[in-house]
Every structure is written in structure tokens, then in C-alpha cells.
Amino acid sequence: MDNxxxxxxxxxxxxDAEAKRLSLEKNYDTTTQSYLDTVSxxxxxxxxxxxxxxxxxxxxxxxxxxxxxxTDLPYLLINFYLAELIQKLPLSSxxxxxxxxxxxxxxxxxxxxxxxxxxxxxxxxxxxxLLESYHESPTTFSTxxxxxxxxxxxxxxxxxxxxxxxxxxxxxxxxxxxxxxNFDDPSAPGxxxxxxxxxxxxxxxxxxxxVHMTFQSLESINRELEVLAMAPQPLMPFxxxxxxxxxxxxxxxxxxxxxxxxxxxxxxxxxxxGGPILSKEGKPLQPFTLVGxxxxxxxxVFRPGHNLPTMxxxxxxEEERRRGGIIEGGGxxxxxxxxxxxxxxxxxxxxxxxARAWDEFVEAxxxxxxxxxxxx
Numbered sequence: 001m002d003n004x005x006x007x008x009x010x011x012x013x014x015x016d017a018e019a020k021r022l023s024l025e026k027n028y029d030t031t032t033q034s035y036l037d038t039v040s041x042x043x044x045x046x047x048x049x050x051x052x053x054x055x056x057x058x059x060x061x062x063x064x065x066x067x068x069x070x071t072d073l074p075y076l077l078i079n080f081y082l083a084e085l086i087q088k089l090p091l092s093s094x095x096x097x098x099x100x101x102x103x104x105x106x107x108x109x110x111x112x113x114x115x116x117x118x119x120x121x122x123x124x125x126x127x128x129x130l131l132e133s134y135h136e137s138p139t140t141f142s143t144x145x146x147x148x149x150x151x152x153x154x155x156x157x158x159x160x161x162x163x164x165x166x167x168x169x170x171x172x173x174x175x176x177x178x179x180x181x182n183f184d185d186p187s188a189p190g191x192x193x194x195x196x197x198x199x200x201x202x203x204x205x206x207x208x209x210x211v212h213m214t215f216q217s218l219e220s221i222n223r224e225l226e227v228l229a230m231a232p233q234p235l236m237p238f239x240x241x242x243x244x245x246x247x248x249x250x251x252x253x254x255x256x257x258x259x260x261x262x263x264x265x266x267x268x269x270x271x272x273x274g275g276p277i278l279s280k281e282g283k284p285l286q287p288f289t290l291v292g293x294x295x296x297x298x299x300x301v302f303r304p305g306h307n308l309p310t311m312x313x314x315x316x317x318e319e320e321r322r323r324g325g326i327i328e329g330g331g332x333x334x335x336x337x338x339x340x341x342x343x344x345x346x347x348x349x350x351x352x353x354x355a356r357a358w359d360e361f362v363e364a365x366x367x368x369x370x371x372x373x374x375x376x
Contacts, residue, residue, distance in 0.1 A: 010052040014075065017045030021081055024088070036090045043089065046082040049075065065120050070196050073203035076116060080210045083109035083217070096231040103221050103228075107138075110214050110221075122207055126163075130215050143219050160216065167209040174202045 008016075020042040027035055053059065058072055068076075086106040091098045114131055117123060123131060134141045144156040177198055279285055311319070320326050341347065 079113035096228040
């Protein structure tokens with residue numbers, strides 16, 4: 001039988017899930033498919049660990065903290081790790097309801113974690129009060145006082161930040177001690193030279209830190225759920241994307257269809273006022289905005305800031321000439337007169353009569369005869 005088909009122990013499944021979770025902390029590219037696959041695989045691994053724990057009855061309500069073996073203490077953190085990873089799961093569709101489902105599932109894991117930690121009396125006094133406050137109103141829970149005084153709220157936030165910093169510093173200090181040795185990973189092959197009490201201190205410090213982060217996350221989940229509750233519902237149901245095609249023409253058609261779907265909510269929004277926009281006579285009946293489609297807007301994104309020419313100089317001059325904006329003649333062109341046609345008697349007589357009339361006008365009106373104001 002193949003080794004991959006052999007059943008694995010709880011330690012092996014937990015170690016594999018831990019390794020994937022720790023790899024996600026060093027990976028900042030959260031949009032890649034490998035990242036999303038690792039998140040899903042780690043979530044499934046922690047769920048398998050919970051099934052192992054239930055079947056083996058590792059934790060019992062009749063036990064106390066001293067009854068739990070040191071190697072079993074990390075298993076108390078599984079629900080906390082599971083809640084943290086559930087919030088990173090990819091959405092099946094970009095709708096508020098899907099995100100609400102994920103947040104609700106994460107909150108349930110946080111609640112299970114607080115329940116088991118409280119059953120072993122591991123909660124410090126400040127966090128016991130927070131747990132009581134959470135049980136009173138889970139959906140409106142907040143670690144910060146609801147006082148309207150901004151100074152009090154600021155001081156509460158600063159106290160939360162200081163507590164988180166102190167818990168994290170203590171945890172890092174304990175992990176750096178040589179007594180901790182090989183117990184950092186429960187699946188480590190050897191643990192010689194390690195102090196079991198030091199190891200338990202590290203695990204208990206990790207639990208205290210995770211409890212603090214749990215209440216912070218519960219508050220954050222409530223705030224996000226409030227925002228999602230006010231988000232508008234999608235105007236059209238989500239449909240999964242079609243199968244990917246290697247034909248560029250198919251991809252171009254898909255982009256055009258997507259742009260048309262994205263433009264549709266605007267048109268539907270404009271029609272929510274009811275009735276037609278224009279009357280039969282063309283009179284506006286309600287306010288409206290003239291907009292282009294999404295493709296026209298996209299084409300104008302990376303254009304120069306100045307207006308580009310829409311026609312050449314020759315086209316512009318031709319258009320101006322057609323509109324009568326260009327006066328032709330005058331200048332040197334006025335001296336170039338065509339030679340008279342001697343055979344055209346009527347035109348020659350007209351020119352002769354015009355010249356004779358001009359001569360008679362000059363004789364009847366000598367130069368300066370019209371200026372009579374300055375004569376003595």
C-alpha cells in the first residue's frame with residue numbers, strides 16, 4: 001500500500017497543519033492560488049485534528065489543567081488557529097452574504113476556544129470579565145468602553161495595545177530560553193535537555209496571548225458584520241465565470257459581456273425613479289445624467305491631459321472654406337486680370353461704358369472738391 005494512503009496520527013496531522021499555518025505568516029501575497037490552497041489545506045488539517053481529539057477524548061470536562069499532559073497543551077489552541085484561518089478563506093462569490101457566513105463560522109470557532117479555555121480555568125481575571133460581557137451581548141461586544149468620552153476610549157485602546165505587546169514579549173522571551181529546547185514543535189523527534197515546566201510556561205503564555213487576540217478578533221468581526229449588514233444587495237445574482245477558452249475572440253466577447261453587465265446597475269438605478277425620462281415632446285420629466293459606456297471611459301483613462309486634434313490642417317481649411325470663413329482674392333492676386341476676349345462684343349461694350357462712367361465721375365468731382373469745411 002502507498003505511504004500516502006496510510007492513516008496518520010494526531011501528532012502528524014497537527015504538525016502538518018502547523019507547518020502550513022506558519023508558512024502563511026511569511027507569505028504576503030494573499031491573492032495567489034497557492035496561498036488560497038494552503039489556507040484551505042490548513043483549515044482541513046485542523047478540522048481533522050479536532051475529530052482525532054473527539055475520538056480519543058483527550059480533553060475531558062472532569063479534568064483540570066494539571067491532568068493535561070504537556071505534549072497535549074498545544075491542542076487547546078486548535079480552535080483559535082482554525083478561527084484565524086477561516087477568516088482567510090476565499091469567497092465563493094463576491095457577495096456580502098458569503099463573507100458573513102465566513103465570519104459567523106470564525107466566531108463559532110472563537111467561542112469554542114474560549115469555552116474550553118474557561119473550562120480549565122485558564123482565563124485571567126480581566127478576560128473573565130470580557131467573557132461575561134461577551135455572553136451578555138455577543139453581537140455588540142466591544143473591548144472598548146461604550147462611553148461617549150473620546151479620551152476614555154483612546155485610553156482603553158492604548159491599554160489593549162499595551163497588554164498585547166506585553167503578552168507577545170513574554171511569549172517571545174520564554175521561547176528564547178534554552179530550557180525550551182526541542183519542545184517548540186510537539187512533533188520534534190527529540191526533547192533531551194528541555195525543562196518540562198519551562199515548556200508548559202511557553203504553552204500557557206501562548207494561550208494567554210491567543211485569548212487576548214480572540215477578544216480583539218470578536219470585536220473586529222462584530223464591526224465588519226455591521227458594515228456588511230448595511231451593504232446593498234446585488235442587483236443581479238452572481239453566476240460563476242464560464243470555462244476559460246484559449247481563443248482570443250472568446251475572451252474578447254467575455255470582456256464585452258462583462259462590461260455590459262457592469263453598466264447595467266447604473267441603468268437600473270436611473271430607472272428606479274419610475275416613469276420615462278423624456279416626454280413625447282422631448283421635455284425632461286426627471287433628472288438624468290448623460291454618461292458613456294464603460295469601454296469609452298476606459299479608453300480615456302491613459303490619454304494626454306490636453307485635447308488631441310480631431311482633424312488635419314488641410315481638413316480644417318477645407319471646412320472653413322466650405323463655411324465661408326476664408327476670404328479669397330486681394331493682394332497680388334488682384335493684379336492678375338484675365339485678358340479680355342475681343343470676340344465678346346457685349347462684354348467689351350460693358351467695360352467701355354464702365355470706363356466712360358468713371359471718367360465722367362472724375363471730371364465732375366475733381367480732387368479735393370468734397371472737402372469744404374476747411375476753406376476760408
